[in-house]
Amino acid sequence: MHPVIKLVAQRLALGLLLLLAASVLIFAGTTMLPGDVAQQILGQGATPTALANLRAELGLNDPPVTRYFNWLGGVLQGDLGTALTNGRDIAESIGGRLKNTMFLAFWAAIISIPLAIFLGLLAVRYKDKWPDKLISAVTLTTISIPEFMIGYILVYWLAIKFRWFPSVAIMNDSMSLLEKLNAIAIPVIVLTLVVLAHMMRMTRAAILNVMQSAYIETAELKGLRMLKIIRTHAFPNAVAPIVNVVMLNMAYLVVGVVVVEVVFAYPGMGQYLVDHVSKRDVPVVQACGLIFAAVYIGLNLIADIVSIVSNPRLRHPK
Amino acid sequence: MIRIPPAALIGLFFTSVFFFCAIFAPYIAPYGMAEVVGDVWEPSSSEFLLGTDSIGRDLLSRMIWGGRTTIFIATAATILSFVTGSVLGFFAAVSGGWVDQVLSRFIDLIMSIPSLIFALVVLSVLPTTIMTLIVLMGLLDSTRVFRLARAVAVDITVMDYVEAARLRGEKIGWIIFRETLPNALSPLVAEMGLRFIFMVLFVSTLSFLGLGVQPPQADWGGIVKENKEGINYGIQAALYPAYAIAILCISINLVADWILSRTTSLKGGRG
């Protein structure tokens, strides 16, 4: 078998294994630790009989291993269980919210990825000159402020002082795309700023690494134009590290989304998760945690596969 | 005599100021932590330098007390993360073999779930006390320290001078404390700065989400949460913690950068 296919297959299998292990970890994190779900729901004044009934109903009397497999079996069939707080089907509640979150993340990615690569290139082009220094100073600043604070600073200036955009991101289905985009303008800017800094720093490093290779010098000594060198010699080697950077930062975006949604009261997965953490609604938390972990592992997996597929040593074995 | 570049000097200055305020908060803060002393969201005055907060507490005092909490939690979690991470990392690197494999794979697993998500999952069942926060954040973050410490230690243990020491018949203590540790220290110290920043951001985020430090205890993330409504009326109260965090984090970054540049130059890296 071709070594690339073998490696990719191995990587995929490893990814699945990792996801399985992560599900164990998430389940264990919510069950092995102290804290009685039944008590949480019914409150301190609950009678012992009521507690016992609820425990039985929730399957809390089964050994943890059985409960884990019951849960996992459900998840595999698309059944994420029911929320303790309102008894609704979790999969149903998540559906629409997941779409909203994807919508937000999608637009943040659309803006931040080209921008980060462009700024990364710019920083490399003017390495150690003022554009490079300015870019790294700005990114250092954005890295040093938590997402939610960038959010409020932008709300203060863009929504309250200048009144360009709304301060909360309320969406409904009757809105046109343009109205929706206007509604999520500030959250998208915040998310962009948050991932931009990391992405642009890493892109800069990846491109610099390639540009400092001896084969780029060889190309220069062939008298090629800079643009041609970048297009034909640097680009094929820089694609893998840049895709890697992009994927890692998309994974980072997944986390950023959680906080930003809370700031802007945006009806997505993140807000749903945080809301139910404070309500101690364990099944919801487990389901959301698993979905976030799956997205995160999946993005990392794509990054890995891209670097395997683009490696000439693996593509063309001896 | 070591020449400290101006950027690092500024960083050192602000870092010291913040830590000083955190340590001596009870003597510096003009009012008590939860003392209601004025009206809601009073503007800045000679009495209340930064004005008052959403229920009429002196904001400057809240900021100083909050800084104390945030910095204390971040410091404690950083120490925990460092001790756990570097001990395990060094242990894995020096042992090698299956011990290294098992530890490394386990760390990979924990890192396959984003820290914040992991923290939220665990906090859904644990009581939110300061102790919980420190342990949780410290342990989650120790995975990163583990990776760094292991990588640094692996780099050093393959050096000829470590082999020379082994051939000389040195005991394990000498090899760790005299040959390995002095060379691993600078990158670890620089990383410590970055981990501390991450902890400040982490604890603030948790508190902002209402899952970290619980009121009436003040902390920077909490101050944002308490005063966020004010933003809509153009009141800046929620933004002060942002400025404080930014200044602290940038300062520490500057110091860490300086330490790191000194390390690489010692290795004889090209300019």
Add this chain to the structure above:
Amino acid sequence: MTEPLLKVRGLKIGATIYPPGEKSREIEIVHGVDFDLEAGKVLGLIGESGAGKSTIGLAAMAYGRGGVELTGGEVWVNGRDVLKSPLRDKRRLRGAEVTYVSQSAAASFNPAKRIMEQVTEAAISQGKFSKQDAEARAVALFEKLGLPDPETIGTRYPHQVSGGQLQRCMTALALCPEPDLVVFDEPTTALDVTTQIDVLKAIKDAIRDTGVAALYITHDLAVVAQVSDHIMVLQQGSMVEYGTADQIINNPQEEYTQALVSVRSIKHIEKEPTDTPVLKVENVTARYAGTNFDVLKNINVEIHPGQTLAVVGESGSGKSTLARVITGLLPPSEGQITFDDHVLTSGLSTRPKEDLRQLQMIYQMADTAMNPRQTVGTIIGRPLELYFGLKGKEKQKRIQELLDEIELGDGFQDRYPAELSGGQKQRVCIARALAAKPKLIICDEVTSALDPLVADGILKLLLKLQKVEDVAYLFITHDLATVKAIADSIAVMFQGEVVRYGPKSQVLAPPFDDYTDLLLSSVPEMRLGWLEEVIAHRKMESAGN
């Protein structure tokens, strides 16, 4: 008289350096160099590290590597001052009129593109040949350079061919656009000695057949003597001497050139073996954990007190593994090692301290062999503390004695390794080994990373110390010139086996086995015409078979 192809006048080159914790500053690395190169001729640029030879070579392409800037003077190529021409013209010069062959072809080829595409790229993009003609030319060059499968080798990727082959591909890349001048920058330095000779021959033939002029840059005078018409000797960015290859080799005028020519001419008369060897390696076979391949196969050698056994071989011959087995870092799977009348335990952890003391080691890279956080005093003093329990004044006194012995003198005790030169670092490592008062020191390629003159100094020191301290050396090296200079007996290793072993006079005298013959005849000699003689000799032999 016609204008020379390349005319360099008063060339000054500067660089910006960034010392840690200080402001960056400009330094000059080439201080005004003049020379001419006629069309079709080869000029050798020779010097030690820091001489500025590569920098001057690249200046012929109006190119400064990294932070290097061409700050003054003139470089005329084909009647144009290329330093002053606009970038557009510089690009026409590079890859069309002047091309470049680097030391590491492996790094200089783009890993993501096929060899043919890279070899023909300059010729096509500079408009010198059509794609078809360029490819035909490349195939012809591959053939001329003795590459296997010249028709198809171009379809491979760089990692799919060997190091020596890739270096030849790089030469093809440089010659393909039919340039007037090729800059060869240490093209054979990274290769094993038996590979070097073939590549050298291929380059020399290609230069002759295509009639191209060349700047040949190297630190090895014996190599440059084989290919050059003229030689320029450089030291620290200034010219020391310029002359025909014949004059530089046979009649050097300057003291520095004389030193370079006479390097490796240490005379060492071999000693008679004694009755009892200090170290006896018997039937040793070894492999690394997790592999199923013996790196050492049934090794038998011995070393006599106060004498030197040189273990010589190319990369992958197993010579460094032998050192690891003797030191106990790699327990052998079979065989035993007798040291000073008792059998050494196979693993390091079970050896008594006294054995460890008696058997010391010096490494190739003095940089990594010393802890950068310890002072010279600590480094040398540690064995004194550990083995002899010396403390305070007594220890200081002994450290100073050792420093005197390695000819470093006062004021070195408090310095850190980073503050020493390459030669000084290696001397400190020697002092550290001597401090233990060992019976045997294993020297693993201890001069390979050093410039020839510095290496010579280290060899002389080692010989002197052997006399004074009566210590035996196990000297591991790939460099036969070093072996001749220092050994009493020699073991030649090839693919994990000792193929030839005995006193120096016997090992280096005919009749030879095939491998030793190949190895011995491949070492460049400091005389003109050596390369042709060897090749002619080999042709004759293969014709005779």
